Amino acid sequence: MAMKNLAGKTVEVNDEGFLANPNDWTEDMAPELAKEEGINTLTEQHLKVIRFMRQDYKEKGQIPTIRRIKNASGVGVQDLYALFPEGPAKKAAKIAGLGKPVGCV
Amino acid sequence: MKKLVILGAGTAGTIMLNKLSAALDKKEWQITIVDQNETHYYQPGFLFIPFGIYTRDDVIKPRRDFFPSGTEVIISPIELILPAENKVKLANGKVLNYDYLIIATGTQIRPEELDGLTGDGWRQNIFDFYTVDGAVALSNFLKYWKGGKMVLNIVEMPIKCPVAPLEFVFLADWWFTEQGIRDKVEIEYVTPLPGAFTKPIASKFLGQFLEKKNINLTTDFSTGKVDSGNNKIVSWDGKEISYDLLVTIPTNMGSDLIARSGMGDDLNYVPTDPKTLQSKNYENVFVIGDAVDLPTSKAGSVAHFEAEILFENFLRKIEGRKLEPKFDGHANCFIESGFGKGILIDFNYDVEPLPGKFPLPGIGPFSLLQETRMNHWGKMTFRSVYWNLLLKGAELPVESQMNMAGKMRMQQ
Ligand SMILES: Cc1cc2nc3c(=O)[nH]c(=O)nc-3n(C[C@H](O)[C@H](O)[C@H](O)COP(=O)(O)OP(=O)(O)OC[C@H]3O[C@@H](n4cnc5c(N)ncnc54)[C@H](O)[C@@H]3O)c2cc1C
Numbered sequence: 001m002a003m004k005n006l007a008g009k010t011v012e013v014n015d016e017g018f019l020a021n022p023n024d025w026t027e028d029m030a031p032e033l034a035k036e037e038g039i040n041t042l043t044e045q046h047l048k049v050i051r052f053m054r055q056d057y058k059e060k061g062q063i064p065t066i067r068r069i070k071n072a073s074g075v076g077v078q079d080l081y082a083l084f085p086e087g088p089a090k091k092a093a094k095i096a097g098l099g100k101p102v103g104c105v
Numbered sequence: 106m107k108k109l110v111i112l113g114a115g116t117a118g119t120i121m122l123n124k125l126s127a128a129l130d131k132k133e134w135q136i137t138i139v140d141q142n143e144t145h146y147y148q149p150g151f152l153f154i155p156f157g158i159y160t161r162d163d164v165i166k167p168r169r170d171f172f173p174s175g176t177e178v179i180i181s182p183i184e185l186i187l188p189a190e191n192k193v194k195l196a197n198g199k200v201l202n203y204d205y206l207i208i209a210t211g212t213q214i215r216p217e218e219l220d221g222l223t224g225d226g227w228r229q230n231i232f233d234f235y236t237v238d239g240a241v242a243l244s245n246f247l248k249y250w251k252g253g254k255m256v257l258n259i260v261e262m263p264i265k266c267p268v269a270p271l272e273f274v275f276l277a278d279w280w281f282t283e284q285g286i287r288d289k290v291e292i293e294y295v296t297p298l299p300g301a302f303t304k305p306i307a308s309k310f311l312g313q314f315l316e317k318k319n320i321n322l323t324t325d326f327s328t329g330k331v332d333s334g335n336n337k338i339v340s341w342d343g344k345e346i347s348y349d350l351l352v353t354i355p356t357n358m359g360s361d362l363i364a365r366s367g368m369g370d371d372l373n374y375v376p377t378d379p380k381t382l383q384s385k386n387y388e389n390v391f392v393i394g395d396a397v398d399l400p401t402s403k404a405g406s407v408a409h410f411e412a413e414i415l416f417e418n419f420l421r422k423i424e425g426r427k428l429e430p431k432f433d434g435h436a437n438c439f440i441e442s443g444f445g446k447g448i449l450i451d452f453n454y455d456v457e458p459l460p461g462k463f464p465l466p467g468i469g470p471f472s473l474l475q476e477t478r479m480n481h482w483g484k485m486t487f488r489s490v491y492w493n494l495l496l497k498g499a500e501l502p503v504e505s506q507m508n509m510a511g512k513m514r515m516q517q
Contacts, residue, residue: 066327067261068371078329081341086325102400 025097110203114140117394117408118209123498154240186366212395218356226333252289253349265403279443304457374398380430401434413505439484447480462511
C-alpha cells in the first residue's frame with residue numbers, strides 16, 4: 001500500500017486512492033480528496049452528505065449506499081448526482097475517507 | 106411441543122421444511138410454513154417464456170405438492186413479525202407463536218420505484234421477465250414484433266440471478282436470428298455496473314460474448330427515470346438512451362413485511378451472519394435465500410447451499426451447541442448463451458468465477474467460463490432437478506462449500 005500526505009498527515013491509501021483506515025480521516029482532508037475527484041469546492045451540502053456517511057458508517061459498520069443516503073440523510077438522488085457527478089456512492093465514500101463500497105454480486 | 110415457523114414457501118423455505126421435517130421428532134416439534142399463495146413458481150424458467158421455449162404451465166406447480174405430511178400449512182399474507190415477542194401476525198388475523206423462526210420471504214421486483222416505468226408504456230413496449238405475467242406478456246409482444254431497437258436495462262443492483270439479464274440478450278440474439286429478423290434488431294445492454302458482470306474475470310469474458318454477438322454494451326448507467334412518451338430512459342446524470350422495446354430489470358427489494366417489522370436494511374434485506382445464517386439481531390431467528398443481506402448472488406443454487414449449512418446449524422442450535430461458521434457464499438450458475446450452448450460459473454465470497462473444470466460425480470466435468478453444449482444441457486436439466494430433488498431437500502452431488510479443484514488461477 002502507498003502512503004500519502006493529506007492535510008499535513010501521512011496516511012495509508014490503496015491503489016485507487018481510498019484511505020486504507022477510515023480512522024485516519026479528519027474533515028480537513030476532505031477538500032484535498034475532493035479535488036482528486038474533480039470537485040474544487042466543497043459546499044455545505046457536500047459536507048452534509050459526507051458527515052452523514054461518516055456517522056452512518058460509525059453506527060452500522062457499512063458504507064451507506066445511494067439508497068441509504070437518500071432515505072436517511074434526506075438528500076435526493078438527483079442532488080447526489082449533481083454534487084458528486086458520475087458515481088456519488090464511490091466519490092462521496094472516497095472523500096469521506098471510507099473504503100471503496102463493495103460492488104454487487 | 107416446540108414450534109418452528111417458516112415464513113415463505115419458495116425455493117429456500119420449501120427446502121428447509123423438507124430437510125427439517127425429516128430430521129425433527131414429530132412428537133416434539135410442530136412445523137408451520139406460511140406463504141401468501143398456493144402456487145410455486147420455477148423462476149429460472151421465466152427466462153425461457155418470452156422465446157416460446159416454456160409456457161406458464163411449464164413453470165408452475167402447487168406448493169402443497171412439496172410439503173411433507175404433518176406440516177401445518179397456512180396460506181395468508183404475513184402482516185408482521187414481532188421478534189421480541191416471538192410472534193408472527195398474519196393478515197388473516199391469526200397470531201403464531203414460535204420458538205424458532207426461519208425467514209425465507211425472498212425478493213421481488215419493484216417497478217414503481219423508478220419514475221415513469223409503470224406509466225403508459227408498461228406492458229405496451231416496456232416489459233419485465235422477472236414475473237410470470239411479465240414474461241408471458243413479453244412473449245406475446247415478441248411474436249408479432251417486426252424489429253427495432255431493444256434495450257435491456259438493469260435499473261439498480263443488486264438483483265436476483267444477476268446473470269439472467271445477460272442470458273436474456275444472448276437468447277434474444279439467437280431467437281431473432283431464428284425468426285430471420287436479427288438484421289432488423291439492434292440490441293443494447295444497459296447496466297449500472299462498470300462492465301458486463303459483477304466480477305472482473307467473468308465480466309471481461311462475458312463482455313467479449315456481447316461483442317461477438319453484436320450486442321452493444323453501455324456501462325455505468327444509473328437509471329433515473331423512464332420517459333415513456335418519448336421512449337427514452339434517462340440516467341441520473343442526464344444521459345439518454347432511446348428504445349423501441351424496453352426490457353427492464355426493475356429494482357429488487359425484500360418483502361415489505363420486513364420493513365414493517367423493522368427488521369431490514371434500506372432494501373428490506375435482513376441483516377444476517379454471513380457464515381452461520383443466524384439473524385444478527387435475534388438468536389432464535391435464521392434467514393435464508395434472497396431475503397439475506399449478504400454479498401453473494403441471490404440465486405436458487407445459493408439457497409440450496411445455504412440450506413445445507415443452515416440445516417446443520419439449526420440442529421446444533423436446538424441442541425445448545427455452537428453454530429458452525431461454514432457458509433462461504435458459494436454460488437453456481439449456468440448461463441444460457443444461445444444456439445444450444447451454455448456457460449457455467451462457480452464462485453464464493455472470496456474467489457471470483459475462474460475458468461477450468463467443475464467436477465460432478467457420476468455425470469462428468471462441466472467446463473467453467475467456457476461455452477459448451479454440456480452446460481446448456483445442465484441448464485435445461487435443472488428444471489427437473491429443481492422439482493424432483495432440490496425442493497424436496499435431497500442431497501445433490503454438489504458440495505455446499507466451494508472447491509478449488511479444477512479451477513485455474515489466472516495472471517491478471
Ligand atoms: C428470471 C429469473 C431467472 C432465474 N434464474 C436462476 C437460475 O438460473 N439459477 C438459480 O439458481 N436461480 C435463478 N433465479 C433465482 C431464484 O429463482 C431465486 O434466487 C430463488 O427462488 C430464491 O428463493 P427464496 O426462497 O429465497 O425466494 P422465493 O423462491 O422467491 O420465495 C419467497 C416466498 O415468500 C413469499 N412471501 C414473501 N413475502 C410474503 C408475505 N409478506 N406474506 C406471505 N408470503 C410472502 C412469496 O410468496 C414466495 O413464495 C432466477 C430468478 C429469476 C426471477
